[in-house]
Amino acid sequence: MAPVFDGMPAKQALEMQDKEEIYQRQQNIRAQYDLYKQNASVNNTSVDSISQKNICLKPLKELKKIYLKDCLVNKVMKDCVVYVKQFTNVAQVIAANIGVEDEMGDFITLTFYNTFKLGTSLKVLDSNFPKGQSLAIKNPYLKYTSSGTFVLRNDNPGNLETLQSPLKQIQPMNEKEQSILNQCKDLKEQGNKYFQSSQYQEAQDLYQKALQMLQQQSQLQSQKDILNLKLVLYSNLSQTCINLGQYQNALSFSNKALELDSNHLKSLGRQAQSLKYLNDFEKSLKVYQTISNTHKTDVSKEIKELKQLNSFQQNGYKLIDLHNLTVDGDQQLKLCPYFGPIRIGFTEKKGRGVFTTKEVKKGDVLLLEQSLIEPEGNEKNMYSIGINSDKTTDIHSSVEFKIYLLHLIQESVIVRKRLSYLYKGEEFKELKIPDLSIYKYDYYNPEDEQIILTAQDIQQIIKFNSTQLQVQNGMENNSITDRTLLNLFISLINHSSKQNVQIVRCGRYCAVVSMIDIEKGEELCYDYLNQLNLDTQERKKSLLTWNIVE
Numbered sequence: 001m002a003p004v005f006d007g008m009p010a011k012q013a014l015e016m017q018d019k020e021e022i023y024q025r026q027q028n029i030r031a032q033y034d035l036y037k038q039n040a041s042v043n044n045t046s047v048d049s050i051s052q053k054n055i056c057l058k059p060l061k062e063l064k065k066i067y068l069k070d071c072l073v074n075k076v077m078k079d080c081v082v083y084v085k086q087f088t089n090v091a092q093v094i095a096a097n098i099g100v101e102d103e104m105g106d107f108i109t110l111t112f113y114n115t116f117k118l119g120t121s122l123k124v125l126d127s128n129f130p131k132g133q134s135l136a137i138k139n140p141y142l143k144y145t146s147s148g149t150f151v152l153r154n155d156n157p158g159n160l161e162t163l164q165s166p167l168k169q170i171q172p173m174n175e176k177e178q179s180i181l182n183q184c185k186d187l188k189e190q191g192n193k194y195f196q197s198s199q200y201q202e203a204q205d206l207y208q209k210a211l212q213m214l215q216q217q218s219q220l221q222s223q224k225d226i227l228n229l230k231l232v233l234y235s236n237l238s239q240t241c242i243n244l245g246q247y248q249n250a251l252s253f254s255n256k257a258l259e260l261d262s263n264h265l266k267s268l269g270r271q272a273q274s275l276k277y278l279n280d281f282e283k284s285l286k287v288y289q290t291i292s293n294t295h296k297t298d299v300s301k302e303i304k305e306l307k308q309l310n311s312f313q314q315n316g317y318k319l320i321d322l323h324n325l326t327v328d329g330d331q332q333l334k335l336c337p338y339f340g341p342i343r344i345g346f347t348e349k350k351g352r353g354v355f356t357t358k359e360v361k362k363g364d365v366l367l368l369e370q371s372l373i374e375p376e377g378n379e380k381n382m383y384s385i386g387i388n389s390d391k392t393t394d395i396h397s398s399v400e401f402k403i404y405l406l407h408l409i410q411e412s413v414i415v416r417k418r419l420s421y422l423y424k425g426e427e428f429k430e431l432k433i434p435d436l437s438i439y440k441y442d443y444y445n446p447e448d449e450q451i452i453l454t455a456q457d458i459q460q461i462i463k464f465n466s467t468q469l470q471v472q473n474g475m476e477n478n479s480i481t482d483r484t485l486l487n488l489f490i491s492l493i494n495h496s497s498k499q500n501v502q503i504v505r506c507g508r509y510c511a512v513v514s515m516i517d518i519e520k521g522e523e524l525c526y527d528y529l530n531q532l533n534l535d536t537q538e539r540k541k542s543l544l545t546w547n548i549v550e
């Protein structure tokens with residue numbers, strides 16, 4: 001047997017209240033109370049341990065104000081408070097039940113226990129909880145009842161405070177206020193248009209202007225329409241800040257939006273992105289996990305990416321310019337999921353080279369690249385990369401490697417196009433700076449079909465551009481074996497014994513990581529022989545096979 005309003009939506013409760021006279025209510029309660037006493041052995045109040053443990057001793061002003069829509073099902077909203085207005089009389093059998101609404105106009109049944117003794121008279125109930133009374137519910141707990149409806153459940157009278165001053169009555173907007181709201185909506189629409197045409201600064205200015213206008217209308221602050229518009233404006237501002245690289249502001253705006261609606265999907269996404277760009281991968285990951293748990297949106301890619309970034313960070317590496325990182329697994333991205341602040345340029349004596357476009361710090365990751373040709377083997381066992389010209393002839397004449405490359409070349413115009421940009425031991429003047437999109441997309445022009453690579457070209461590409469990876473071979477007493485791989489972009493980095501970057505293996509990628517702080521515009525170099533302890537003569541000999549004189 002359920003108490004009068006238990007588990008009944010507040011609106012229904014309200015209708016019932018309106019229809020029935022006090023007398024009827026009293027009769028109902030009395031009848032149910034009698035029935036309850038007859039069946040006293042059956043305790044159908046269903047003790048709620050969550051609610052019983054939920055005690056909040058903090059004063060109201062220390063609590064975060066939230067709305068009914070922010071309450072999560074079967075969860076105590078710790079250190080929060082919901083302000084509501086009572087719109088029905090109390091009905092009590094075992095628990096007291098009233099219909100309440102918040103400033104946003106949402107309503108619900110509030111079911112509270114332990115405030116009145118069973119059978120308390122209507123007079124007492126009504127004088128303590130008159131219709132129109134304002135209440136504050138600390139640590140609100142939204143319960144999904146066995147009858148399939150939601151109630152706010154409260155077992156601790158201390159969590160329920162009646163307020164001296166009633167909640168502000170929500171007045172309908174007058175014409176002037178409505179016109180201000182419309183102007184703000186127009187500003188938002190104009191902002192959206194600028195946003196769509198990538199004019200983010202203009203969009204940002206308009207969103208800000210709309211927000212300022214709304215904020216001046218203090219008497220309207222709690223109007224639902226205003227709150228919704230504010231929410232969208234904060235959320236859009238957060239996105240424009242992301243697009244303008246103002247990540248700290250982006251985070252603040254997303255936080256403000258989430259204060260208005262803690263479940264707002266877009267704002268959660270923007271908060272997660274801002275945190276990512278601020279290198280707070282752990283927090284960002286948590287937000288994505290919240291999205292994944294509370295919304296039906298698939299953020300598995302983002303979660304995977306954040307886990308990867310986290311592992312970089314834990315290894316002491318940092319990805320800067322995260323804007324250029326596109327999520328691993330993106331169909332369009334082929335070889336480089338991440339470009340840091342680097343560019344390809346020309347050097348005087350070495351042909352093309354790779355340069356920084358801004359100052360970078362030690363440990364920053366400058367590039368992630370997936371090799372065009374990967375050696376076989378257990379990735380976990382691969383640990384170091386270098387170029388071993390000592391064994392160049394053996395390794396690079398590897399029949400398997402050549403067959404594989406020839407196969408790729410025959411099959412794919414894109415591979416031919418990518419390889420055509422590599423250094424083939426020819427004169428520097430013939431080298432072209434490749435279009436970066438060749439590393440990113442499987443895209444080519446019809447004229448690319450004409451690209452032909454001769455057997456000699458391939459031989460040269462293998463000789464001058466392939467890299468050696470040392471692999472720990474677990475099968476053979478942990479012996480080290482050498483495998484060859486072909487990186488296209490990394491292959492444009494020149495040699496120097498004074499290296500400022502190192503190439504490390506990161507999962508299925510090779511990463512270029514700075515070993516020292518590097519100034520803007522400096523060339524990136526690594527020691528092609530850094531894996532070998534060769535004496536000077538041997539170094540010279542090895543480097544000569546690459547046409548390099550040290």
Ligand SMILES: C[S@@+](CC[C@H](N)C(=O)[O-])C[C@H]1O[C@@H](n2cnc3c(N)ncnc32)[C@H](O)[C@@H]1O
Nearest residue numbers: 350351352423464491492493494495546547548
């Ligand atoms: C893997 S490629 C590096 C990129 C090359 N500069 C290009 O434009 O494609 C290796 C070739 O670059 C040139 N190179 C690299 N480092 C050099 C250095 N320190 N001095 C002279 N030439 C160098 C050599 O010709 C070498 O065979």
